[in-house]
């Protein structure tokens with residue numbers, strides 16, 4: 001029997017907790033997977049109802065009987081993410097002694113202390129296992145992967161990925177979020193980096209600068225994994241060209257246990273981590289499941305998490321499931337790669353024509369501009385109190401150079417012709433803010449700032 005694709009091997013191991021590395025085994029069938037998921041989902045809901053103060057309270061009016069099918073589950077209330085910001089400890093379903101790691105996410109709004117996500121040692125083990133199997137698809141034993149994610153603390157995402165790589169004899173260089181692309185490119189050359197994992201914006205900055213590297217210094221990267229934030233199609237193409245490599249997309253968040261869904265091959269659609277997650281696509285207003293293939297909010301129910309089970313958790317991300325099986329033959333369903341923040345969330349503000357403008361609309365346009373490294377966008381009040389769209393770009397050319405001027409001109413033309421902006425009459429302020437790196441420091445998700453009200457113009 002031919003060896004199993006990595007996704008199926010991960011799935012078998014994650015379901016049966018055995019090592020299937022050398023075993024010849026038939027891939028799992030979709031109906032077998034669904035029945036396993038359902039058993040886990042009921043077990044998790046039972047655990048949540050008995051042990052999590054939040055769900056005890058949240059479900060006080062729900063039926064005694066746990067759901068048997070998707071229709072029955074759809075009648076259960078969703079879990080809003082703001083509840084996780086306001087009282088994270090009430091979600092905890094094990095004693096504090098059993099918690100091995102807490103990830104804190106500061107609140108972007110005004111209420112509550114911010115999200116705190118708890119993991120037991122078993123929860124972390126499942127994350128490492130998923131990462132390990134997934135990374136084997138991207139990098140070979142003996143090769144080096146550059147990880148542009150935080151890795152200072154034990155069990156931080158960078159360290160978990162590093163452990164996963166080392167589990168099969170690969171090497172990890174955990175560098176943290178990108179700051180200085182030239183230093184990073186030099187380090188990649190010295191350490192012979194063959195794979196990069198990081199946020200789409202940061203990897204795009206590297207790719208933009210790599211185009212200008214001397215031939216002997218060009219990175220020789222084979223694969224890239226874009227994670228942490230949405231990756232517009234124009235960005236993916238630009239990274240493919242700049243680094244001359246295969247680009248894989250990933251969707252996930254701390255709440256999903258970091259990993260969530262990943263492409264088996266570039267452009268395949270992202271296979272969901274269905275041994276650990278049950279995903280619904282629901283109408284954002286009513287919570288009713290959408291017909292297969294339709295867009296809606298991604299709701300997540302964790303299937304194996306002990307410390308902090310989440311049931312019908314509102315991710316705030318908009319997505320859809322792809323119809324039909326993948327060419328790889330896996331039973332795991334796929335998310336469309338084009339995941340975006342929901343329209344009413346995160347500063348996707350309507351302009352005066354009533355059309356919603358999304359940061360992804362700007363990404364689609366700007367990442368296609370040759371020589372542009374990164375951008376940041378925000379709404380501000382102009383002189384006559386009118387909202388103005390301010391866009392700051394970084395380029396791969398020195399400040400004040402003709403190269404930078406050319407990128408600014410190309411960006412202006414591209415924005416003027418963009419379907420999302422054409423004829424909208426939005427005053428647009430565009431300027432270059434240097435060439436040293438990302439347009440915003442750190443790993444905050446790219447959104448149109450501010451979310452609801454307009455900030456005052458800063459001089």
Ligand SMILES: [Zn+2]
Nearest residue numbers: 264268326328
């Ligand atoms: Zn596939």
